[in-house]
Amino acid sequence: MTSAASTIPHLRFAGVRKSYGGTSAVAGLSLDANAGEIFGLIGPDGAGKTTAMRIACALLLPDAGTVAMLGHDVVTSPQSVKRHVGYMPQRFSLYGDLTVAENIRFFADMYDVPSAQRREQEERLMQFSRLAPFRGRRAAQLSGGMKQKLALSCTLIHTPEVLILDEPTTGVDPLSRQEFWAILKQLAADGHALLVSTPYMDEAELCDRVALMHHGQALAAGTPGEIKAGFTRRLLEITGQDALTALRRLTQKRNELAVSVNRFGDRIHIVYDEDRQRENVLSLLRGLDMSARHVEPDIEDVFVERMEREERTA
Amino acid sequence: MSESSAASDGCAVRATQLTRRFGDFTAVDGVDFAVSTGEVFGFLGANGAGKTTVIRMLCGLLAPSAGEARVAGFSVNRQPDAVKRHIGYMSQKFSLYGDLTVGENLQLYGGVYGLKRHDAEDRGRELLSRLDLEQAADRLPTALPLGFRQRLALGCAVLHRPRILFLDEPTGGVDPVARRKFWDLIYELADGGATVFVTTHYMDEAEYCGRVSIMDRGRIVALDTPDELKKQNGARTMQDVFLKVIRP
Numbered sequence: 001m002t003s004a005a006s007t008i009p010h011l012r013f014a015g016v017r018k019s020y021g022g023t024s025a026v027a028g029l030s031l032d033a034n035a036g037e038i039f040g041l042i043g044p045d046g047a048g049k050t051t052a053m054r055i056a057c058a059l060l061l062p063d064a065g066t067v068a069m070l071g072h073d074v075v076t077s078p079q080s081v082k083r084h085v086g087y088m089p090q091r092f093s094l095y096g097d098l099t100v101a102e103n104i105r106f107f108a109d110m111y112d113v114p115s116a117q118r119r120e121q122e123e124r125l126m127q128f129s130r131l132a133p134f135r136g137r138r139a140a141q142l143s144g145g146m147k148q149k150l151a152l153s154c155t156l157i158h159t160p161e162v163l164i165l166d167e168p169t170t171g172v173d174p175l176s177r178q179e180f181w182a183i184l185k186q187l188a189a190d191g192h193a194l195l196v197s198t199p200y201m202d203e204a205e206l207c208d209r210v211a212l213m214h215h216g217q218a219l220a221a222g223t224p225g226e227i228k229a230g231f232t233r234r235l236l237e238i239t240g241q242d243a244l245t246a247l248r249r250l251t252q253k254r255n256e257l258a259v260s261v262n263r264f265g266d267r268i269h270i271v272y273d274e275d276r277q278r279e280n281v282l283s284l285l286r287g288l289d290m291s292a293r294h295v296e297p298d299i300e301d302v303f304v305e306r307m308e309r310e311e312r313t314a
Numbered sequence: 315m316s317e318s319s320a321a322s323d324g325c326a327v328r329a330t331q332l333t334r335r336f337g338d339f340t341a342v343d344g345v346d347f348a349v350s351t352g353e354v355f356g357f358l359g360a361n362g363a364g365k366t367t368v369i370r371m372l373c374g375l376l377a378p379s380a381g382e383a384r385v386a387g388f389s390v391n392r393q394p395d396a397v398k399r400h401i402g403y404m405s406q407k408f409s410l411y412g413d414l415t416v417g418e419n420l421q422l423y424g425g426v427y428g429l430k431r432h433d434a435e436d437r438g439r440e441l442l443s444r445l446d447l448e449q450a451a452d453r454l455p456t457a458l459p460l461g462f463r464q465r466l467a468l469g470c471a472v473l474h475r476p477r478i479l480f481l482d483e484p485t486g487g488v489d490p491v492a493r494r495k496f497w498d499l500i501y502e503l504a505d506g507g508a509t510v511f512v513t514t515h516y517m518d519e520a521e522y523c524g525r526v527s528i529m530d531r532g533r534i535v536a537l538d539t540p541d542e543l544k545k546q547n548g549a550r551t552m553q554d555v556f557l558k559v560i561r562p
Contacts, residue, residue, distance in 0.1 A: 045488070046459065144361045173359070173363075265540060303489075307491050
């Protein structure tokens with residue numbers, strides 16, 4: 001990497017907007033993803049993640065704003081997109097009748113990868129995806145996790161600097177997910193820039209930086225640690241034998257107390273702002289076999305806080 | 315603790331050496347478990363572990379090759395139709411009718427389950443209010459956010475007051491506020507005496523269940539409360555438990 005290149009982010013969104021009819025899908029998104037970094041777009045269905053990714057791949061034109069790939073505007077120089085980007089859409093089309101190796105060769109041909117280079121890259125991909133024992137198996141016969149690894153391998157055949165992966169782990173079991181994320185970490189360590197979307201909050205922790213997406217906007221952006229540090233409320237966890245009674249009392253009084261009450265299995269989380277509210281909650285639980293402790297928020301707690309704040313100001 | 319209550323007659327689901335073979339392949343291999351009435355039971359496993367086959371047997375859609383299961387007091391082997399009448403089922407790809415309003419979808423399912431017109435209307439109104447869908451009653455589901463559609467699908471699945479509710483990855487793709495709302499409804503149903511059987515790939519949801527089972531290659535390899543499973547495996551999260559009990 002030259003010093004000149006390192007000052008330009010691999011992928012830059014600047015004020016990107018896109019509407020479908022009257023519905024705003026992406027409402028002013030700006031972010032940078034650098035070499036060696038996994039940037040996560042975290043958010044539910046309909047948050048604008050896919051639209052943002054399709055704009056970055058020059059498959060959709062933005063209404064406003066720009067996306068630059070290694071400094072090249074994707075609208076004015078679409079060829080740079082093809083050369084520098086590997087895009088794995090949510091439903092990646094593998095050819096079910098072709099074997100693992102044939103699928104990889106097909107994508108190599110689509111991207112005009114010279115055959116010597118293709119053979120070398122194919123070996124590397126087989127190694128790191130651990131698909132080598134299955135190279136003669138037809139894609140239709142692979143498990144869900146293996147299909148995702150093959151799709152990723154096809155995306156990487158032309159050695160793109162930037163990888164854009166749309167919900168690559170949705171519907172994949174936890175073991176395969178862990179393996180898939182280990183591969184993504186390795187790709188980042190090798191110097192790729194990765195933009196990865198996921199609806200699942202726990203995957204935010206695996207990214208270097210994330211944007212919490214809602215209604216086409218980033219509610220918050222930064223490292224997972226920075227995002228959690230931005231939680232402005234306080235969190236009390238209540239557990240014990242009398243959880244159901246406690247929950248009943250708390251939900252009855254939640255408006256009066258001006259706190260949020262959430263049940264997670266046998267744990268109750270209270271989100272509050274002031275000492276006085278905590279005292280009120282604790283006095284409500286007097287006589288019950290319950291204990292309370294302060295806990296740190298996770299990404300989902302922050303997401304919920306920001307969504308509620310957004311709705312109050314809307 | 316849970317074993318003794320599960321062994322009593324009050325249990326909602328009991329599988330005894332439940333087995334299903336497809337040709338030479340044993341998809342479900344002598345599975346034993348029991349779920350008590352009012353439990354929120356998490357049913358986890360790797361892709362291809364046999365979860366869907368178990369659920370299809372428990373719903374009376376697929377006959378066991380060996381062993382038995384009783385659901386809501388009926389045998390899936392001998393009374394599959396009675397089983398179907400006493401369960402509710404909601405999958406991630408729920409079937410709502412896009413041309414019918416929210417209220418009409420509920421009425422339609424009332425008809426499907428054989429409710430009398432009056433009962434269906436009363437029950438529909440009750441559910442609209444409980445599911446916080448009143449303001450959406452006259453709108454088409456296709457025009458509503460995913461969280462609303464998910465709550466409507468839940469309403470359609472519980473219209474006939476099933477004793478057991480099967481939820482197959484019910485909260486996929488919804489925002490965290492909608493997800494918390496959905497889980498509040500699940501707990502409300504369970505507190506009202508319904509038994510809830512949930513499958514999910516997402517381990518934070520496993521933490522929300524009273525007990526959790528994990529399937530691997532046709533067998534149940536772990537079954538207990540999330541806290542106990544974490545203790546037994548020296549794990550901090552259910553994700554760690556899963557990775558410890560599943561063979562790579």
